[in-house]
Amino acid sequence: MTKLTTLSEAIRQYVHDGDCVFAAGFTHLIPFAAGHEIIRQGRKNLVLARATPDLIYDQMVAAGCARKIIFSYIGNPGVGSLRIVRQEIEAGRLEWEEYSHFSMISRLQAGAAGLPFIPMNQTAATDLEKANPQYKRVVDPYSGREVIVVPPLNPDVAIVHVQRCDASGNAQIWGIIGEQKEAAFAARHVILTAEEIVDEEVIRSDPNRTVIPGFIVDAVCHVPYCAHPSYTQGYYDRDNPFYLAWDKISETPEAVKAYLDEWVYGVKDREEYWQKLGEETRKRLEVAPRISSPVNYGQY
């Protein structure tokens, strides 16, 4: 069954005011186009969850979409501070719930696995545990020692960008696979964005590469270059100069507003955004092919 739809329709249908949203991707495959569409549609009071909020949540917080943020590292990766999220937290205008990477990802794993909580070994650093009441301790019934536990995270909607999927949402990812699978299984609804929509036969030619099965997917959107300024392995490079530029832009509210006006509100969709980026940037982000050796599944 085809689940193909436009990104704007998918956001309209599956992202509502007040929802907990998980836009997946650890540095790789971050679905910026979906974040921009949420901003354009004016969603409010969202709870934004990601291990690394990255620029996508900085922009969504700047645009007034968020009530709360759930995270484990609020930096601009490779650059420094994530200024807007940081300012909003320091000013007391944004609620936050904080974890280490491992406990954040464990919450998602528990959510994906249908568990009531998930244990982790102690780390001897107890201040975050004291600051965030979601962390608890239970006694391991086998050893009698205490372990740290966190509850499942089940977002209302996960947005996952992939290299390729078929029309029913069987999705393949390669490169850094972060937490996409866990996010999709943990969430109540799943929106896929894809660089390429391929025939089901392409997916079935390499089933081990399928990370998300179509039956848990609600919407499939064909959105080439969705991840810019993040990247899609094998398709285009990370736009590191933009991550540096955002550090500058996010210094003043005026520059942020001008950016959002020009690059989010001022464009209709990702295609227009990608064209607007210009030939020079597109050329700079091109990547030479490096093809893997095929594997033999056998004809049985």
Add this chain to the structure above:
Amino acid sequence: MNYSASELMTINSARLLRDHDVVFVGVGLPNLACNLAQRTHAPNLLMIYEAGVIGARPARLPLSIGDPTLVSGAAAVCSMYEIFTLYLQRGNVDVGFLGGAQIDQFGNINVTVIGDYNHPKVRLPGSGGSMEIAAWANRCYIITPHQLRRFPARVDFHTSAGFLDGGDARAKTGVRGAGPQAVVTNLGILKPDANGELVLAALHPGCSFEQAQANTGWALKQAETMEVTPAPAEEDLRILREELDPQRIYI
């Protein structure tokens, strides 16, 4: 010979790595230190990156922890849950590199907040992988400039455990890793004594104990045998400048 503080810290950090170490690498100076060690005395160093990359062979300087160059040509890629469980929690990581806004007398690290947690004066990025790396890697090394504000007697917030209050406090918690084994600064190298207190174990050429003390927020002790680190070798500097960071982004 001229070299920068970053080059000095990178080269001294590289020297701490042993051949066949499995290293949990971070971007910036740790990445340079590991790649330098791999090209010199530790050809069998296995580099693991937090983003879930095992046996990376970066062909260019990675500018973020999830740079695509880490994946192309790597031995394996896994999910974040797997990197923190199968690799780190299970005890498969020999060395972790850490930085910090604050490092205290007992090697505890703060990368979370300056001031009160609920009403932060300065909100820092937070743990990321730091909390678990500090707990579970067999050995941890910290790279940081030697500045008074970075070396308070006590951290404002325990993001990652060093030796807690010293003595057997860390051991009593049962965490598997041995904790911070060295802090490499631009002035020298601090190492924990038997009580877990960071003491000055080495000075870089031309640096003095007085300089180190002036930039440390507690009464700094000297190790029984104080060493002077060898000056950076020309070949190490060449590799850093010509091969690893030709645009001088981190050095």
